[in-house]
Amino acid sequence: RFTPGIECHTHEYIRTGHLDSKFGFDPDQLEQVLTHLAGCRWARVQGLHAHIGSQIFEVEPHRDLAAVLADALVLARRLGHEPSDLNVGGGLGIRYVASDDPPSIDGWVQVVAEAMVAACRERNLELPRLLCEPGRSLVAPAGVTLYTVGSRKQIPDLNTYVAVDGGMSDNPRPITYQSEYTACLADRPGAEATETVTLVGKHCESGDVLLKQLPLPATEPGDVLVVLATGAYNASMASNYNRIPKPAAVLVADGCAELVQRRERPDELLRYDVLPERLRSVG
Ligand SMILES: Cc1ncc(COP(=O)(O)O)c(C=O)c1O
Numbered sequence: 001r002f003t004p005g006i007e008c009h010t011h012e013y014i015r016t017g018h019l020d021s022k023f024g025f026d027p028d029q030l031e032q033v034l035t036h037l038a039g040c041r042w043a044r045v046q047g048l049h050a051h052i053g054s055q056i057f058e059v060e061p062h063r064d065l066a067a068v069l070a071d072a073l074v075l076a077r078r079l080g081h082e083p084s085d086l087n088v089g090g091g092l093g094i095r096y097v098a099s100d101d102p103p104s105i106d107g108w109v110q111v112v113a114e115a116m117v118a119a120c121r122e123r124n125l126e127l128p129r130l131l132c133e134p135g136r137s138l139v140a141p142a143g144v145t146l147y148t149v150g151s152r153k154q155i156p157d158l159n160t161y162v163a164v165d166g167g168m169s170d171n172p173r174p175i176t177y178q179s180e181y182t183a184c185l186a187d188r189p190g191a192e193a194t195e196t197v198t199l200v201g202k203h204c205e206s207g208d209v210l211l212k213q214l215p216l217p218a219t220e221p222g223d224v225l226v227v228l229a230t231g232a233y234n235a236s237m238a239s240n241y242n243r244i245p246k247p248a249a250v251l252v253a254d255g256c257a258e259l260v261q262r263r264e265r266p267d268e269l270l271r272y273d274v275l276p277e278r279l280r281s282v283g
Pocket residue numbers: 051053054055089090091092133134135136137232
């Protein structure tokens with residue numbers, strides 16, 4: 001993997017293809033790396049890989065990536081390697097809020113494939129096996145998170161906070177990347193909004209805000225609120241912040257609901273704790 005030196009417009013924490021990145025070899029070191037590997041009996045360079053970042057809406061960076069990867073393939077071949085694979089990573093964004101405008105999966109694949117074919121033809125390269133690593137675009141829209149509405153704090157002329165029974169431990173993206181989401185009530189998804197609220201989690205952090213400026217119909221404690229498009233980078237990034245147990249996951253399809261991950265129990269949060277011998281008799 002190398003950093004292709006491609007800038008794209010996404011949050012700096014999920015940008016990985018620019019030069020000042022911790023991921024991959026620097027492109028200026030690629031020749032040195034490949035030369036070194038050519039002298040290693042234990043190494044076989046099967047492919048070249050670059051991942052430019054995540055939640056990307058423009059197709060130009062991936063179009064540019066094709067040329068960068070093809071140049072790297074020329075270099076690798078010149079140095080005696082026979083890589084069969086070029087891997088363009090992932091990165092295709094999804095619509096979290098109405099203003100997000102990602103290309104379709106088909107559109108993205110077409111751009112990537114056509115750019116790669118063109119880049120290889122221009123360099124008289126045999127077409128490599130083209131790999132990609134889509135993550136978010138495949139699974140994020142398939143997931144939703146259900147919260148139960150709890151307390152409310154109304155500050156006249158300033159803000160209305162509505163708290164739910166989850167937050168940054170099941171979805172750390174808003175506090176980490178200022179990510180935005182769309183939400184609605186489970187039993188009245190199309191109901192007209194009557195107020196604008198700040199949806200907050202139950203953790204002991206002022207930054208535990210799931211959604212700002214959320215238009216909502218009147219809610220009561222106990223209402224179920226749905227945050228959409230949480231199928232990627234939510235369960236996999238969940239934590240036990242504030243010793244909050246992780247929620248269950250339920251697979252829903254064709255009118256059938258199946259538990260695929262049971263809710264964590266509070267006692268399980270203590271399962272790695274060890275009481276040193278010398279403290280056992282205390283108290
Ligand atoms: C190397 C690599 N490939 C693919 C992906 C998936 O990216 P995305 O979910 O944006 O498609 C990631 C995500 O971090 C990654 O690090």
